[in-house]
Amino acid sequence: MSTPMGFGRMHRKEDARFIRGRGNYVDDVNLPGMLHGAILRSPHAHARIVSVDTSAALAHPKVRAVITGETLAGLNLAWMPTLSADTQAVLATDKVRFQGQEVAFVVAEDRYSARDALELIDVEYEALDSVIDAKKSLDEDAPLIRDDHEGRADNKIFDWEAGDRAATDALFERAEVTVAQDMLYPRVHPAPLETCGAVADFDKVTGKLTVWCPTQAPHAHRTLYALVAGLPEHKIRVISPDIGGGFGNKVGIYPGYVCAIVGSIVTGKPVKWMEDRSENLMSTSFARDYHMRGEVAATRDGKIQAIRVKVLADHGAFNGTAQPTKFPAGFFGVFTGSYDLQAAHCEVTGVYTNKAPGGVAYACSFRITEAVYLVERMIDVLALELGVDAAELRMKNLLRSEQFPYTSPTGWEYDSGDYQKTLQLAMDMAGYDALRREQAEKRERGELMGIGLSFFTEAVGAGPRKHMDILGLGMADGAELRVHPTGKAVLRVSCQSQGQGHETTFAQIVAAELGISPDDVDVVHGDTDQTPFGLGTYGSRSTPVSGAAAAMVSRKVRERARQVASAMLEASPEDLEWTVSESGGSWTVSGTGVGKTIQEIALAAHSNLELPDGVEGHLDATCVYNPPNLTYPFGAYICVVDVDPGTGQVKVRRFIAVDDCGVRINPMIVEGQVHGGLADGVGMALMQLMAFDEDGNHLGASFMDYLLPTAMECPSWELGETVTPSPHHPIGAKGVGESATVGSPPAVVNAVLDALRPYGVRHADMPLTPAAVWRAIQGNPIRT
Numbered sequence: 001m002s003t004p005m006g007f008g009r010m011h012r013k014e015d016a017r018f019i020r021g022r023g024n025y026v027d028d029v030n031l032p033g034m035l036h037g038a039i040l041r042s043p044h045a046h047a048r049i050v051s052v053d054t055s056a057a058l059a060h061p062k063v064r065a066v067i068t069g070e071t072l073a074g075l076n077l078a079w080m081p082t083l084s085a086d087t088q089a090v091l092a093t094d095k096v097r098f099q100g101q102e103v104a105f106v107v108a109e110d111r112y113s114a115r116d117a118l119e120l121i122d123v124e125y126e127a128l129d130s131v132i133d134a135k136k137s138l139d140e141d142a143p144l145i146r147d148d149h150e151g152r153a154d155n156k157i158f159d160w161e162a163g164d165r166a167a168t169d170a171l172f173e174r175a176e177v178t179v180a181q182d183m184l185y186p187r188v189h190p191a192p193l194e195t196c197g198a199v200a201d202f203d204k205v206t207g208k209l210t211v212w213c214p215t216q217a218p219h220a221h222r223t224l225y226a227l228v229a230g231l232p233e234h235k236i237r238v239i240s241p242d243i244g245g246g247f248g249n250k251v252g253i254y255p256g257y258v259c260a261i262v263g264s265i266v267t268g269k270p271v272k273w274m275e276d277r278s279e280n281l282m283s284t285s286f287a288r289d290y291h292m293r294g295e296v297a298a299t300r301d302g303k304i305q306a307i308r309v310k311v312l313a314d315h316g317a318f319n320g321t322a323q324p325t326k327f328p329a330g331f332f333g334v335f336t337g338s339y340d341l342q343a344a345h346c347e348v349t350g351v352y353t354n355k356a357p358g359g360v361a362y363a364c365s366f367r368i369t370e371a372v373y374l375v376e377r378m379i380d381v382l383a384l385e386l387g388v389d390a391a392e393l394r395m396k397n398l399l400r401s402e403q404f405p406y407t408s409p410t411g412w413e414y415d416s417g418d419y420q421k422t423l424q425l426a427m428d429m430a431g432y433d434a435l436r437r438e439q440a441e442k443r444e445r446g447e448l449m450g451i452g453l454s455f456f457t458e459a460v461g462a463g464p465r466k467h468m469d470i471l472g473l474g475m476a477d478g479a480e481l482r483v484h485p486t487g488k489a490v491l492r493v494s495c496q497s498q499g500q501g502h503e504t505t506f507a508q509i510v511a512a513e514l515g516i517s518p519d520d521v522d523v524v525h526g527d528t529d530q531t532p533f534g535l536g537t538y539g540s541r542s543t544p545v546s547g548a549a550a551a552m553v554s555r556k557v558r559e560r561a562r563q564v565a566s567a568m569l570e571a572s573p574e575d576l577e578w579t580v581s582e583s584g585g586s587w588t589v590s591g592t593g594v595g596k597t598i599q600e601i602a603l604a605a606h607s608n609l610e611l612p613d614g615v616e617g618h619l620d621a622t623c624v625y626n627p628p629n630l631t632y633p634f635g636a637y638i639c640v641v642d643v644d645p646g647t648g649q650v651k652v653r654r655f656i657a658v659d660d661c662g663v664r665i666n667p668m669i670v671e672g673q674v675h676g677g678l679a680d681g682v683g684m685a686l687m688q689l690m691a692f693d694e695d696g697n698h699l700g701a702s703f704m705d706y707l708l709p710t711a712m713e714c715p716s717w718e719l720g721e722t723v724t725p726s727p728h729h730p731i732g733a734k735g736v737g738e739s740a741t742v743g744s745p746p747a748v749v750n751a752v753l754d755a756l757r758p759y760g761v762r763h764a765d766m767p768l769t770p771a772a773v774w775r776a777i778q779g780n781p782i783r784t
């Protein structure tokens, strides 16, 4: 495949190392004299710690240190802040509050000895009653989980609301038709292929701490380590090497990271700690766990007027949700979706339960997955009530292109959209009418075929710094660009790739702006000593924020090049025009064809050419990009399923996905992102659930129980695109990394419920496993 000068299909530059086994992950980091850590975890969901006896473990010949909550308390490190400004125990001192919570950390000469020594630690627990069901967490007799909070009397974390309650209620009172539905977006896990881990190396001589760790936000981690541990920030280096998938799981700081750091400080040696799969599934950030009730008010002829929502959000034992401070329920406020309605109101109550903390945006922008699922299920419930086709109902209510920029009833300003066109394309690709005919014929024969739609609007690219932050750190991203004398460039960005191909697409952005080949641009990321400050990669924010920074810094360099070219050509800068031909970019004297290529300019910028006053020479620039708004990608998805009435098995036969993420930098990477997200959606809709028994025992701590979708469960995806540029993004791009994860679950669920329509099933909660579908067919209640 030839390399395009700017945007276009191009194989990932990263593939050269990934497909040759040359990736460098945190577990590949091996330092001289390195020791290994292991974590002792609680077997109880809720218990008081009576005593911890480490003497036998310390006597193990290969053990170098055993760290307990008490050790950390002595250093004022027993508790750390979470991303929602709550606190989380690093190692438990008073109580354990979920099964799998960190209790002690052993440092030994090898991983096996560290694990063996865990068995030698004797912890006496006094078991306490636990709260596992969020719906019971606010009962009067519910055990108090966070008794470490002074003055706390219950398990409530927050109440939050958005929209206009009075206007919404008034519309409901007058409405010709109202529907209501309870639904659960179950607790699921991002489950990246690579688990979490860290290598910490504290150098006592220089006082420098280096931490290798697969973090999605290296700069934020460094600042938090400095604030929490009191270490000088310039003496901390966080290196995020290649990451084997993050999906939100690698945004926060986990106790194991802090333990590795303390282990290194205590022993004076580098310490590695790597989770195993069960630890990752049991103790690191989960996602979703929203118990939702949606209501829609509409006219009899199908015009939606208002939406009302109540949510109970289960945040686990510590509020570790990653959300901007102003938005404790993330961007759930975008729950009005893609529809033109008059008023909306939602209330969200967050509660503690005895489950692992987290509530991360698993491949989504801060809870928008839950919002999209809710509204897209409600549209189907309304369609059923009105007896109209679900596609027709959507088409009638979608926002129209002339309404953009559109301010939603909950105050979000959607930047651009042409929704009807996108839905129509998806319907044309699917052959929608023919599918409905096929379905009608099959129903006659007792065969269960379902067609499910979803139309989603995402809100990605957090965020304008005056509205959005993480723990007070503003969400603007830095970029630095240097063009070397021979015209080769290095771009340094603050965001961090976990496999999304930033080294390719960001090089393409610079290439397009400077008229050079992307092969001539290297992208540096993931090392706080090498890159400018920024808040990292999640919520599809890389392209909307760091991608914009890459374009803006390139434009600054191009302007610098104009000044140098003006000296070279002895022409006024105003008389120069920027042109990009097949041979590259150049500044040319208008109307003459005489000009200098960017490579010639780069060489001259570093030469002894005399430059006008105020022009420094060299060819580099820095910038900080503070986005004026989020970007709002959208899409129309259609899923076709066949359901076996005998077993309840669902087969996803076809999936049509039309995505609009504005201008596509690299359509091949975009398609890869969409493929991955669609597979994620099939997984959540049909097979994934972090299940617990009533004592809080985790029932899905391996991939034997917590199922990941494979090629066997996925059809050959049928992708389409429309392009509605973002008006405020410098290259018109919107984020896309998470669109498909957000948009696909409701399409699959709507398809299954459409298939079950002959049985009168209106709703069933995910995951729609064969057992769940079979139970729904029997008319039995669904276990959640």
Ligand code: CDP
Binding pocket: 500, 501, 502, 505, 506, 537, 538, 539, 540, 541, 542, 543, 544, 547, 661, 662, 663, 664, 665, 666, 667, 669, 670, 673, 733, 734, 735, 736, 737, 738
């Ligand atoms: O933040 P994250 O990288 O997860 O998400 P993203 O910004 O949506 O980007 C995912 C990948 O798709 C990156 O390599 C982007 O540069 C690429 N992309 C693209 O080529 N064109 C777009 N309009 C959006 C993203």
